[in-house]
Amino acid sequence: MKTVLITGANKGIGFETARQLLQKKFRVILCGRDAGRLQQAVSDLGAGDLCLPLVMDVGDREAIRRGADELRTAGIPLDVLINNAAVLLKEDQSLSTQAASIHDTTFRINVFGPLEVVRQFLPLMRAPGRIINLSSGGGSMTDPVGGWSPAYCASKSALNGITRQLAHELQSKGIVVNAVCPGWVQTDMGGSGAPRVVRKGAETPVWLASEADGRTTGKFFRDKQVIPW
Numbered sequence: 001m002k003t004v005l006i007t008g009a010n011k012g013i014g015f016e017t018a019r020q021l022l023q024k025k026f027r028v029i030l031c032g033r034d035a036g037r038l039q040q041a042v043s044d045l046g047a048g049d050l051c052l053p054l055v056m057d058v059g060d061r062e063a064i065r066r067g068a069d070e071l072r073t074a075g076i077p078l079d080v081l082i083n084n085a086a087v088l089l090k091e092d093q094s095l096s097t098q099a100a101s102i103h104d105t106t107f108r109i110n111v112f113g114p115l116e117v118v119r120q121f122l123p124l125m126r127a128p129g130r131i132i133n134l135s136s137g138g139g140s141m142t143d144p145v146g147g148w149s150p151a152y153c154a155s156k157s158a159l160n161g162i163t164r165q166l167a168h169e170l171q172s173k174g175i176v177v178n179a180v181c182p183g184w185v186q187t188d189m190g191g192s193g194a195p196r197v198v199r200k201g202a203e204t205p206v207w208l209a210s211e212a213d214g215r216t217t218g219k220f221f222r223d224k225q226v227i228p229w
């Protein structure tokens with residue numbers, strides 16, 4: 001049986017990715033920062049022992065270290081790691097004038113969080129393994145700047161850079177690392193006006209975790225197709 005760990009999976013795209021991967025017979029380590037919300041999500045999934053909760057705030061390096069220790073103690077190896085958790089703060093309007101705390105928080109959770117999750121959980125991964133980073137078209141260096149949520153968009157550009165560097169570093173260990181833009185999706189982050197339902201938003205992360213060619217690495221995907229960085 002394959003095991004996947006998904007961060008920020010108590011709702012939205014992470015939750016739906018967990019639901020679809022459970023249907024594909026994965027064991028899912030469902031992560032969230034709030035124990036109550038996480039337990040509710042585990043219970044909503046109704047998958048019994050196949051879905052295990054792991055409380056982990058990805059903005060807190062010590063919490064990530066404790067999470068990895070917990071899994072190590074339980075003797076659970078990982079085949080797939082999905083860095084899904086992220087924030088888009090409503091105050092994020094102007095890099096040049098907004099409080100520095102807004103980009104500090106955004107980068108702590110969206111950039112240093114996923115990187116630390118990889119660093120701490122990598123020793124638990126077995127080869128061939130897959131790491132999937134939830135990015136955004138907003139982080140693209142080839143598309144024009146959209147003029148919205150600049151710290152969030154820059155954080156996703158940084159995550160894309162980290163994806164490429166880790167892909168290069170981990171290739172010799174048999175672990176592929178790719179990034180995904182899920183499109184604009186109806187979640188708490190995307191809002192109700194988004195054109196995509198959450199099932200569609202989870203489609204490419206689920207495919208990368210399961211059916212996609214396990215040799216492709218260091219790429220950026222949308223709708224199961226490679227897109228420019």
Ligand SMILES: NC(=O)c1ccc[n+]([C@@H]2O[C@H](COP(=O)([O-])OP(=O)(O)OC[C@H]3O[C@@H](n4cnc5c(N)ncnc54)[C@H](OP(=O)(O)O)[C@@H]3O)[C@@H](O)[C@H]2O)c1
Pocket residue numbers: 007008009010011012013014031032033034037056057058059060083084085086087109134135136137181182183184185186187188189190191194
């Ligand atoms: N929705 C879109 O249109 C869209 C577009 C492009 C990319 N994305 C990306 O897709 C991913 C999922 O987004 P979504 O739309 O599903 O967002 P969402 O509905 O806001 O869900 C985000 C999830 O991340 C969790 N989270 C936030 N900060 C965390 C932290 N410090 N530690 C642990 N968990 C944390 C949230 O937990 P709480 O419930 O505790 O807050 C929640 O479970 C994100 O990486 C996002 O940037 C989304």
